[in-house]
Amino acid sequence: MDGDKLKFLQLLSKSFPTIAATTSEIINLKAILNLPKGTEHFLTDIHGEYRAFNHVLRNGSGVIKDKIDDIYGDTLEENLKKQLATVIYYPEEKINLIQKQTADMKGWYKITILRLIEVCRIVSSKYTDSKVRKALPKDFAYIIQELIHEKYSDDKKDYVRNIIDTIIELDIAKEFIVSLSGLIQRLTIDVLHIVGDIYDRGPKPHLIVDKLMQHHNVDIQWGNHDMLWMTAAAGHKCAIANVVRISSRYSNTDILEDVYGINMLPLARFAMSTYADDPCTNFLPKESKDSDISLMAKIHKAISIIQFKIEGQTILKNPNFNMNSRLLLDKIDYKRGILTVDGKEYQLTDTNFPTINPKDPYTLTEEENEILEKLKQSFVHSEKLQKHTKFLFSKGSMFLKYNSNLLFHGCIPVDKNKEFTKMELFGKIFSGKAYLEELDRICREGYFNKTDSQMKEACMDMMWYLWCGENSPLFGKDAMKTFERYFTTDKELHKENKNYYYSLYEDKEFINKIFLEFGLDPEKSHIINGHMPVKEKRGESPIKADKKLIVIDGGFSKAYQKETGLAGYTLIYNSYGLKLVSHQPFEDVNTAIANCIDIHSSTRIIKRVLERKKVKDTDIGENIQKQINDLYELLNAYKRGYIKTKEEK
Template sequence: MSFIEENLTQEFENELKYLKLLSNQYPTIAAACTEIINLQAILNLPKGTEHFLTDIHGEYEAFNHVLRNASGVIKRKIYDIFGNSLRQDDIKSLATLIYYPEQKLELTLKNEKNIEDWYKITLYRLIEICRYVSSKYTRSKVRKALPKDFSYIIEELLHEQPDRLDKEEYYNEIIKTIIRIGRANEFIIAISKLIQRLVIDRLHILGDIFDRGPGADIVMDTLINYHSVDIQWGNHDILWMGAAAGNEACIATVLRICARYANLDTIEDGYGINLLPLATFAIDFYKHDECLCFKPKIENSKDYSEKDIKLIAQMHKAIAIIQFKLEGEIIKRRPYFQMEDRLLLNKIDYKKGIIKLDGKTYNLKDNNFPTINPENPYELIPEEIDLIEKLKSSFLNSEKLQKHVSFLFAKGSMYLKYNSNLLYHGCIPLNEDGSFKKVKIGASGHEYSGKAFLDRLEILVREGYFYKNNPEAKLYGMDIIWYLWTGPDSPLFGKNKMTTFERYFIEDEETHLEKKNPYFKLKDNEEVCNAIFEEFGLNPNISHIINGHVPVKSKKGESPIKANGKLLVIDGGFSKAYQGQTGIAGYTLIYNSYGLLLVSHEPFESTHKAIEEEKDILSTTVVLETGVERKRVGDTDIGEELKLQIKDLEMLLDAYRKGLIKEQR
């Protein structure tokens, strides 16, 4: 037998083994045929709606509202159905009920005089909306989404037409009975949540869930319970992932940022991490230090006493100094990170209170360093060693934090290719001429660039968290995680340096500058975007880059649409800390079967006002692209998978008919 014949035989045997396994799932010709028909039908359904959000930064109230209203999709659906028959006030009330059914029902029950009529009208309207939003899915998919308590009833109502004479009484009787037996409230809550679920088929989060805002833990709980989500890691997410892995520099940085924004409740209440050791340490060493450079950024200072603010400032300074020492250890341990310029503690003249940088001398705004030995400034004193060990133990043993970070690993990645869109948080490191920058990783000096660089980094990040039985690989992975937070060629950070020390201690703003990677100048260049598409195996003619990380300064006239629509930056200032720069409160992106919609949002006032006063987020929608033909499931990545399944089933069908595999009857 020739080599070719032998390999063909082996290939045939392997194929037959696979088909025999497949026959266990589809044991007869009829079963295989039914599934082929089913999959072929699914390919012709409209594609599901995708929802893109980025840079949430713990702003859980605004995030929660945008998720509930699907960036205005729900209200648009209400207008589609009832735009010509309902008043604006009625549409607002109906939308608010769908967003917040429990809370809105409570208010309605207090104020509505004829509650039975209200129930009847509302139930009919909600069923009509639910029927409309479920129409693009198979019955099977809708059935899986139905709440258990009402699955049979909702399915009946969705698929029966009340205007048909033979079914009218049946339909009406279901509605009357729901009201009569006192289950209307529960039914309204269930169907409202079903509508929320059905209007969005998949949620994409382009990074930076953590830091600044007060409720990153609440955002994470919401995402864990969401029906379909993926996450592209941001630099702030990777920082928390490093802290959860046990990287001491990441732990110190997480605590510093939480202190900076007076957001220690997330640490203590959200994740159960004990901050008493840090508070005690800060009081011991900074008792008589006002720590003026470390006063927290507080949105509402009325929530804090002067004593509270002073203690937070002391904790802030204490952990910042520890952070600089711990970062120094990593920089010295990994010289190929090329971050020696970030070793600043040894450049201070502690007696004179000055520092020399790049040939210039600067006065320090603060020269009280009780824990620094000028002869060995990066050495941790015994009390600091004890403190960081206690803090590390708290981070490693926080069940909730570990659960959240495990979810980030399960659903997250450095980038994602999905339905001809390339999603990532920060940048693809480039040279000034637009070519992909080659970056050395590891002592071996091996260079990576473009897609290969991001792929290699993701492997190392996972090793830093999961390689518990390989201390050397784990330590290197954790150092890489820290590098991704702050390193000069980090695709998540995208700047040549992070000038944290300078911003605290030096008045001259010239020292605060952080030079962005050339990517941020070149992202408006179509040729550069096309090169990125080709690098990641995407068709430049139909693809888009969806990007977060750098807030778009809308109030200065900056557009989120770059490179003639090939690249979309959707960070518009979800975080309140950025809204002064951006002038808005974030962008979100909707990709439905008709095309791409970019939605800009005004600041969200509060959940209370959204419910009590029916104040929705004011949003402006821009249609970016509309297709000549409506996109079907067959045009998506899932469609490609279904086509492969159909091909396999057709091969199984052929094997049955030729007698290569016997039907199981």
């Protein structure tokens, strides 16, 4: 036997020291291969909309309601099925309401626990007993395990009834239902995929990250807005200025101050002083939650000017970024209030630039520089922001291959000839899959490298490029026209041209080329991405290239819902196939709980398999099969005497 193979098998024998232990594990693993595959749940472009996200997570995009319908069909009234679903989504809140409305709580508890046990039994049936045991809530693990494994035979009816009666008698029924509902939610969805853009626009991205940190199995494909916050957390001043600008634009600076402890006072004082008599009309926040909208507008303008200056410095420092078209402060005739772009003059709608030196427009004033440095210190020393950022790195990546699906947020940059765009990174040329892999590595170095400040700065510059650069797979456009949108009215000047990927992604041949680049089978693979909102109200379809590509950005962000006509898409991939779920806006949690109102959703079957998919058809199954093969080799080594079993030593 080969020496390296023998060494490997000797190591493996420490975990399986006998023939009996080895054969037992082979039997166990081969059985697991024939279980149904777990349900995957895909969400993207959440943009701080915690309430809608939280509800979709709790109801599994309708999967839990479907399970209730499958179990009870016409045997249970529709209003009772809705009530049961609401109990599973919001158990504590719903029980509090029921207690005010129902005189016979003991009776309600008894029937509700029985129904929840039945739902739990069904959703747990596709998993091994070992996996279910690990998911059980600690306080009620033994009780739930007993109940979901009993079939209510005549011999056990009294046993089951007594367990439930005792739960009610001990006044722990509410706590039991809360735990049981949480278990149902957990077992309903095996894997959660977040395909980018947790941050910006909406009011509570931090709660979304907190919720994800509690999830049992989640992965994240970074979006450009996530990357912006990650870069800011690393201490990059361009990213910091952008984060503060967007927060002020949507009147969400309380996220910075109250959640992440960012000191905004120096910027506010500077803004009030510098722009005291400036109405800052172009900078009024999109959604005003502040009594002093004027102050927010001044902060918004102050940080925007700082951003344009510091970005100009970064662009000049990195000529390989090819972003000179973004250098606009030196293209302004400040006396006339005219911007010149490509030889054409545009009248500025705001000509008050008290901090810009026309002869040196990209240099920060001493006060601006001091403000930016203080903001940087706040960002890099924010304990909660750093905790959230490390989580995004630990669970995140530029792309993910999972069960024959390719997940990424924006695009794979290509030219008009369908060739993958070539990009130089630190002296080497990358494209396609290798480009995304190298970007992933650079982002991690930009955040975690604490020893080489020069390399860290270069990597952080590249992270900022991913926010707004022409060849960024997270951005997917030729330029971010922030300055033009603030200071000019010409729509043509505002236009941001999409990467050729977006004009090609209806082309099956092009999509197949991407599959091959990433080592996937074109016949059974799908691309799942977000970033570009699908305007369904205008007839646009989220399903492209003969069902090979699915765009699941349907407008979780309220800012886009007028354009899309929806409040988001989610995708479900279970053992029966792929289902795209489109959601209507979710406004009031309390009303939903009181009246058992769910988000109105509609489902489209993208792919239904003829034969139900099993674990053996998944990436996990492939890894399990490799383990089985290794165990067979170990078993053979035992039988042929290459390795002694524990009993023989």
